[in-house]
Amino acid sequence: MTTQTLGHIFRSWPCQNAIVALLLVFTAAFLWKLSRREYWRLAARELRSRKGAMVCAAILCLYASIAVLDSVGWRSPAIDPTTGNIIRVNGHVVLDEGRSVLDRLLQPLANRREKTYSAPLGTVQFTKSTVKGRDGRMHRVNEPLAFPRSHLLGTDMIGQDVLLQALKSIRTGLIIGLLTTLLAVPFALLFGLCGGYYGGWVDDVVQYFCTVLSSIPNVLLIAALMVVWGQGLPQLCVAMGIASWTGLCRLLRGETMRLREADFVSAATAQGVPGWKILLRHILPNVLHIVLINLVLRFSSEVLAEAALTYLGMGVGAGTMSWGTMINDARTELTRNPVIWWKLCAAFTFMLGLVLPANIFGDAVRDALDPRMRTQ
Amino acid sequence: MARYFLRRILYFIPTLLGVNLFVFLLFFLVNTPDDMAKQALGEKASTPEQVLRWKAARGYDVPYFWNAQAPGIQRVTKTIFWQKSLRLLWGDFGASDMSLEPIGAELRRRIGPSLCLCVPIFLTSLFVNIVVAMLVASRHGTRLETCAQFLCVTTMSISALIYIIAGQFVFAKELKLVPVSGFLPGWDMLRFLALPVAIGVVGGLGSSVRFYQTLFLEEIGKDYVRTARAKGLPETRILFLHVLKNAMIPILTTVPVQMLMLIMGSLLLENFFSIPGMGGYTISAIAAQDFAVVRAMVFLSSVLYMVGLLLTDLCYALVDPRVRFS
């Protein structure tokens, strides 16, 4: 199957590393190009003058760097778990699945496996087990942990460190939040600008597609796509992207129609500048802030949506670590007595830690970029 | 005006056909009926005969668009597109792929509980959100506004799952004020619905209050408010007559779509609280890979959405004199 081979290549470390590098370079280049433009410099200055927004930006950067560390990695020689030696087959070193930089950094944490639940910073297992005592009788005791006081957020049913899971979920959350919008932006830009600028039948066609697509409620459209494609992170991103581009497209179309009537566009037309150049030179830069505002404001709702969708069985699936899967696990844990609360709390805290700064930063970006939308 | 609506209704038809075709392609382009059968029967366990039998029982044993073997009109009607997709247009939802039960009957049973849950949420939300937003907007520039805005952002930043899980844990499990989940008809319903309704209202508070507040502030900044002040009208009258009447136009016009969408139920709340409504039906269909049900739900919801849009236009004409008299 070609799609499977493609998927294989896509998931391989060199490819992933390249994608991350490309994204970082692209972002840097984009920001550098913007920073040379007065409008964006002013907006950045405005943004910098807000302390709250800068704190939020710092938190977001922290999350982003963890996600980047979790996205780059390499394969290293496989080690036999029993002997601790490198496995060789016919003298050739065998490579393992490969691990990300974050995995390698958190290796000590991953190594501290317990048998089952333990409370945050606990010294004994949370559940009692039956142990044969010295007197030969069976006792119900909380067995001591293999690594006491080393699990900041406790461990889960199979003894995995919860902090580790929460950290590993960051990558999933960010990928959902960013990739979804990044997939939607090119379509929204292309159709929105063309529909708004050229009008006539082009606009009619764009409008028709937008109406058809947006008439299906987002959740159900995503549900349908996920049922057809099966669960998984890439599928979810594409599905959410498809469900979300029409809104931005409408917004861009409206703004383009407004700009088309602006005198500076008339002046350019009167000076013989062809339509495509006007679109690129005058209209695109003047709607870019809308795209950016949309991207930032959308981000947090996509992260939240992932959790709900995963819970509903149309998300990233059980194999991928995400806050959605963590919350899903936590649901049954809450019904136990005494309650096992730390997994839910960890997912909640880490999610809030990302979404709240993203929302505050998003508002600040909107205010800095679009004074018209300011609530004043 | 009447002509305009006729035009809107005529535009409705191609859009409906478009959605129908889109949904059909969505479901049948990637997954052939063979794939569906194999998925349902289990990838490895299925024999070709089983697959054929599975398809025949569900009417998937005909061509997609054109049945050359069939006589007369049946060349068109004895196809998957006709049977499975076009029939949705006149409300014929067919049968479930899994249980082979008719979907229409199931929907009729489930609409009631869904509405019992969603209508109270919708009405309470509308009222609470408007009042809170008006309160915040009238205190523009004060510390109260800053606090309210921060609160809104914070409540927006918490996943709906957390609200539900925490709500169930605190109010049902610990305080035992209400049952954890379930649904009974009659007066008992109140006990079962109190918590989900409260959670539904609180969950949507943040974003709606923020949205309404911007609408109100935008109106407060307009010239006619200055005129009203220059007339010597008291501030409360200005806010609750002049401003609210104008701001209600964008708010009310979102109502028809939302109201029709209530029928589709709430996926999360129904699932958590075991309410036998439409949302729960959709979720179980997704879990069971029941394509026929998911298809029906997708199409039904898009039809409701489009009817809602149509009503929105009508609503505009009702509440906005600028539209009514043009």
Next chain:
Amino acid sequence: MNENETILEVQGLQVGFRKGNAVDLAVRGTGFTIHRGEMLALVGESGSGKSVTAMSLLGLLPRATAVIAGGQARFHGQDLLRMDDSALNAVRGSRISMIFQEPMTALNPVLTISRQIEEVLERHTGLRGDAVRRRAVELLSEVGIPEPAARAKEYPHQLSGGMRQRVMIAIALACGPELLIADEPTTALDVTVQAQIMELMAKLRRERGTAVLLITHNLALVREQADTVAVMYAGRIVELAPASQLFTQPLHPYTRLLMQSIPSTEQRGRRLAAIAGQVPAPSEKLPGCRFAPRCPLASPECTQNVPELAEKAPRHWVACIRKEELASAVSQESVPEEAKSDMPLLEVRRLQVLFPVRRGIFARAREFVHAVDGLDLTLRSGETLALDGESVCGKTTVGKALIRLVQPTGGQILLDGQHDIASLPPHALRPFRRRIQMIFQDPFSSLDPRLMVGESICEGMDELAPKPPAEREGFLRELLEKVGLPEDAATRYPHQFSGGQRQRIGLARALAVQPSIIVCDECTSALDESVQAQILNLLKDIQRELGIAYLFITHDLSVVAFLADRIAVMYLGQIVEEGPTAQLLAHPAHPYTRALLAAAPRMDGDPKSAKIHLAGEVPSPIHPPSGCRFHPRCPHATPECATVAPPACLLSDGHTVRCHHA
């Protein structure tokens, strides 16, 4: 009651706006008194603080940011500035009422107009129920709204601008106020409608003895209407005098310059007195006279102390320490008029632009807006032709059709007598694009905010007349110098420039492709008088230097009188009269031209001269009247006018008119 009873006495009023921790004063100590039945005009350019003064009297400034920093406003002995809300609310709308600039937005769009009048009656009078309704209809008829009972049930958007302003006046007068504050009440209206509204206000003033505080930037209007004039500059009153005295003998250098900056026929041979620079921002710290940096007579002393308002002549107050030496110190440079050629450069024949009105089930265009309908025009090389008319007469559409921003639906546009550019396809049009350029009305939307000024200017040049990089720099520098902009302007962004400077940039952009015709679409109407003067001077200079022909589209007859060689008056898509400026202004032949000239307030001539009042407003261009389009409003209309469209008839050399009775 005493005729000379003082109604409002404002002293040392200071109003500021909070910005961070600082307060920027927009009004820095204004004082004036208004007597019963008097009309006091507060005149000034934008940023002078005149509107802020008016709004602060009724406490209408935004509470969150505005601060009353000092002074008092005694209304019958009570200080308006220190009243609590309920006391102020009792005064607002009943004893002092206000009308605003934008009648389009000042009324609540979702309430009927009768409801909006009834509301104020119910608030301040004991009237209830039917009595209120009857009173509202009465008020509507008093302000001259035809069929008031039927109109009362309508919503604001169903009325025209002039009608809405009448409704505003009805609301303001509902409770018989002693003082009416009118904030730019006619700025958004056409001159003929402005004349109607001003006449209505004058009549109400005569009949009721209402005092009026008129806020405006329009000196000519003040000259005709006001009893007393207070000239404001940067938050202070610089001169206060009876209107007759102020206009015959202005004393403050600002007032004098402002008056000389207003274009008129008399100014034709001269350069307008353009005041250099701009009104200082409220945040600017100037210890002395705030006009000193722009004043040609400023001495070092002027920048040290704030000049007090002192009574120089009886009832004539001036705030200038140098007022003794002011007699004739401000002079104007004169410029010789040049003879213009007779070469027709652009001929427009039977030009027609129809916009479809899409209605019905399949959105087929069944009706059309007749924006331009059979228009003939000739523009000679190097001349200025003014296209004059009220709003919706289609004059802007003519401009856009000439540069093919809108596609003409009929007629010809002949360039050099041979190339018909009306119907050329886009690619064939390209060579002619550089011949005709345009300057736009709104200086804030005419430049792309994301492009540097240099990029904007060079865009068309790179497209139509590319230059090698070596020459490009020099050419750009030359252009900037020509339009009076600093050299570094090219690398700055539009938001760093003022309105007037942006219009200069717009001119530079047009000049960059070396056109022979520039269409100026209301290009000075968004500017203050002193800045308008700068731009008009510049346009004249450029024309003298480069011989470019201007098609100057405007509604302002005073600009026309100053700038134009010939005038074409437009009404509902057609030219009704065309002729040399002097000839047409002195002997207008068409009744519409006569009405237009009479309605426009002027700085020359007798301020109390009789006015011809044109009834009604311009009809809808979707169903233009048959025959002569002006006949429904024409005082001389005969049955013939309603059926036969009048042909153009030549009155004298180059003066044509389309009227059966000329």
